[in-house]
Amino acid sequence: MASPGATTGPQAPVRVARAVTVFGRVQGVGFRPFVHRLATRLGLDGWVLNADGRVELTVAGPPPSVQALVELLRVEAPPLADIRRVTVADLSGPPPPPGSGFTVRASARTGSSRPAAREIPPDIATCEACLRELFGPADRRYRYPFVNCTNCGPRATVIEDLPYDRERTVMRRFPLCAACAAEYADPADRRFHAEPVACPDCGPRLEWEDLTGEAALRAAESVVDSGGIMAIKGLGGFQLVCDATDAEAVNRLRARKLRPAKPFAVMASDIAAARRLARLSSAGVTALTSPAAPVVLAPARQGSGIPPGVHAGTDHIGVFLPTTPLHHLLLRDLGRPLVVTSGNRSGEPITVDEPTARETLAGVADGFLVHNRPIRARYDDSVVRTVGRTVTTLRRARGLSPAALVIPVAAAQPVVAAGAQLKHTFTLAEGTCAVLGPHTGDLEDARTLDAFKTAYADLVRLTGIEPQVVAHDLHPGYLSTQWARARPAERRIAVQHHHAHVAACAAEHGLDRPFLGVAYDGLGLGDDGTLWGGEILVADLTRYRRVGRFATAPLPGGAAAVRRPARMAMGYLYGVEALGEPGFPPSLVGAFERRLAPEETRVVRAMVERGVNCPRASSAGRLFDAAAGLLGLCDDATYEGQAAVALETAAGDEYAEALPWRLARADGLWVYDPVPTLTALLDRAVAGERTSTLAAAFHRTLAEVTSGLVQRAVAAGAPSTLCLSGGCFQNARLLAETRSLLEEQGLRVLVGSAVPVNDGGISYGQAAVAAARLREG
Ligand SMILES: [Zn+2]
Ligand SMILES: [Zn+2]
Known part of the structure; x- marks a missing residue:
């Protein structure tokens, strides 16, 4: 019964001493001040400190009080904490003397035995208490932007x-x-051990040309007020800001940023202002006001004063609330919603340092509102969308990353998963902890590759995860694959793109059993050397088997077809995989061709017929492109997924019966033959039927096709738990209709939430697969 540090006697001990260790996200979330208040309230002696990635407590006092402390650690933990494990052991050293009180001690750095991966807290939007100070004229931090x-x-x-x-x-x-x-030193103060604490006397300050502080802010605001574009140094990078109600300013920003169509996010001063811009669901409001404060994609309200150019081509608008005190000041002072978008040129990573910003944004911004607090790591704004009660993450960055996620199979050796190419992320994993790094952009050039390498080096150092195993995509052309293959590693694990997609979904839901995966996206390299993207897989975390797919079609000119949905439409019309039924009626093909330049149709037809530079793909995303091209909704795409956005937007709130569709058997797989669907689509469009009806019908068709493919797989013995993944499921209508049809069949349907369904989730899926393969040896 006696333990070191315990006072023993004839009865139960009156005083015990324990070493308590708390694992999880416990640093940077106000955990030590919380422990201090709790221990003081319970009359315990001892101390608390941050050790490597954990919080360690030494406590002494009456056994019931010590017991209460251990229980209340979980019950009353600060909202941003995420406790994974609490261990309680007898104290090895001398116990704190009775009546010595409870203190916060300097952090311990243990170099010898490295614990489980350390968890880095994400940034947190300004809290209510700080806002009251920011706008309280009597407060010493009145209007202080930090x-x-x-x-x-x-x-x-x-x-x-x-x-x-x-x-x-x-x-x-x-x-x-x-x-x-x-x-900082007062346990009763809200800023007790608040590490970034600052005030106008000692903290960072704003600068605008030769002005500082309030004068700098006012000068910058006057530029925005008169229709100018301002670059501001934000939390995780530079942002470009202009008046969201000023159509000319918005157009100027588009022209200068070389971003003709991709929607801009709009920042609103508070939730009431956000509601005036968008129809927000309750899940949307919850996301908006969460500590992560992401951009929330929601249906735009008519007559809100936001010109259509802000979100051209879509009826959805990305809204978010101020994330820093500086944003709050700008919104309050200017009294109108602002476009707040990444400070970069289209396709490049967000800029973090001032010299680079001044160089790359020289022709974009009319001025730079900067400050002297360095940005240590690049974090773009996060973007989420709600579908019913489900929140789907489109971009995981500021506020969300690098919060640790869990994978169902513990990685026996530390893993880095290099991700794919578009919407690139990487993931570090050790044990069951997976850290999905922030969105870096499309990994297609040296700048983005540098941003990735920098973020990788930073997260390795911070998490303490030193990878011995590298997971990567099959595609040899991806810079991520090349990076992975060039790294020293004990083992390299190649993971097929769509397997990674569906594994990401399974892993997020803790599924370590076989499941049926539906992966619909743009393009990913299959294990047969062809491009995939409309795939039904029977899978577990280790392996997969293809059981269904979409028909293949040529991509005339490869990337050129991806950029031009009209050309993709020609690819289907001229060269869709023959599955035993007649092809497209020539008269209908002629009707479509009349809309385009004869030279283009002639050249593309020749390319397809000779098979010159025409890789084939079984892609759902490309079929969306073709449908949008056939309907004349989006002949050219200036950003990835634009055609699908155009189709979803065209459908609006309309409901329509499905178009004809057909499944065929080929090479032992069920294959969706889109010829009947596209024929009907074009035929009815030529006959003058409303585009909205046809767009709605196309979505309904793909939901029914998916249900049909799944039914056949389940009838052949596939599991009845489904994982939907791939960028096509960013389309809320496709996701909602598909999910409800599948659930009507009694199937369990899972979809990614914290992990993006698009390629931003690939690295997490690769990490989960790598961990499962390591288990097999
Ligand atoms: Zn605060
Ligand atoms: Zn100060």
Whole structure:
């Protein structure tokens, strides 16, 4: 019964001492101040400190109080904490003397035995208490753009190393003034051990040309007020800002940023203002007001004063709330919604340092509102969408990454998964912990590759995960694959693109059993050397078997067909896989061709007939392109997925019966033959039927086709748990209709939520597959 540190006697011990260790996301979330308050309330003696990635407590007191502390650690934990495990052991050293009180001690850095991966807290949007100070004229932080506390403020973007302490953040450059130091040291204060704490006297300050502080802010605001474009140094990178109600300013921004059509996000001052811009579901409101404060994609309201150019080609608008005090000040002072978009030229990574920003954004911004707090890591804004009660993440970055996720099979060796190409991310995994790094952009050039390498080096250092195993895509042309193959590694694991997609969904839901995967996306390399993208797979985390697919069609000119849906439509008309039924009626093909230049149709037809530069793909995404091209909705796409967005938008709120469709058997697989579908689509379009009806009918058709393919697979013995993944399921209508049809069949349908269904989730899926393969040896 006696234990070291316990006072023993004839009865039960009156005082025990314990070493308590808390694992999970417990640093940067106000955990030590919370423990301090709790232990003090319970009258315990001892201390708390941040160790490598954990929080360690030494506590002594009456056994019931110590017991209560251990229980309340979980019950009353701060909202941003995520406790995975609490261990309680007898104390090995001398116990804290009775009546010595409870303190927060300096962090311990243990170099010898490395614990499980350390968890880095994401950035947190400004809290209510800080907002009251920001707008409270009597407060000493009145209108101070860097106000923060234990519950809010920068984290991942300022941390240089763990344990999380000011001296290991960029805030070490700002010695605390007496007032801030007092708050930092006062256990009763909201800023007790708030590492980025700052005030106008000691913290960072704004700059605009020769002006500083409030004058700088006012000068920048006057530029936006008069229709200009301002670059601001945000939390995880530079942003471009203009008046969202000023059509000319928005058009200027598009022209200068070389972004003709992709929608811009709009920042609104508060939830009431956001509701005036968009029809928000309750799940949407929850997401908007969450500590991560992502951009939420929702149906735009008519007559909100936002010109159509902000979200050209879609009836959805991306809205978000201010994420930093600086954003709050801008929104409040300017009194109107603002376009706030990544400070980069189209396709490049978001800019983080001032010299680069001044160079790359020179022709874009009319001025630079900067400050002297360095940005330690690149975090673009996150984007989510709600479908019913489900939140789907389209881009996982600021506020969400690098919060740790779980994978169902523990990785026996540390893994880096290199991801794919578009919407690139990478993932580090060790044990069951997987850290999905922030969105870096399309990994197609040296700048994005550099951004990836920098983010990788940073996260390796911060998490302490040192990969020995590298997982990557099959595609040899991806820069991510080339990076993976060039790295020293004990083992390399190639993971097929669509297997990674559906494995990501399964892993997020903790599924370590066989399932049926539906992967619909643009393009990914199959294991047979052809391009895939409309795939039904019987899979588990280790392996997969293809049981169904979409018919193949040529991509005339390869990437050129991806950029031009009209050309993709020709690819289907001239060269869709023959599956035993008649092809397209020539008269109908002629009717479509009349809309295009004769030279183009002649050249493309010749390419397809001779098979010159015409890779074939069984892609659902390309079929969406073709349908949009046939309907004349989107002849050219300036960003990935634009044609699918155009089709979804065209369908509006309309419901329509499905178009004809047909499944055929080929090479032992069920194959969707789109000829009847596209024939009917074109025929009815030529006959003058409303585009909205046809767009709705096309979505309904793909939902029924999916249901048909799944039914046949299940009838042949496939599992009845389904994982839907791939970029096509960013389309809310496709997802909702497909899911309801499948659920009507009594199937269990899973879809990614925290992990993007698009290629941003590939790296997490690769990591889950790699861990499962390592288990097999
Ligand atoms: Zn706060
Ligand atoms: Zn201060």
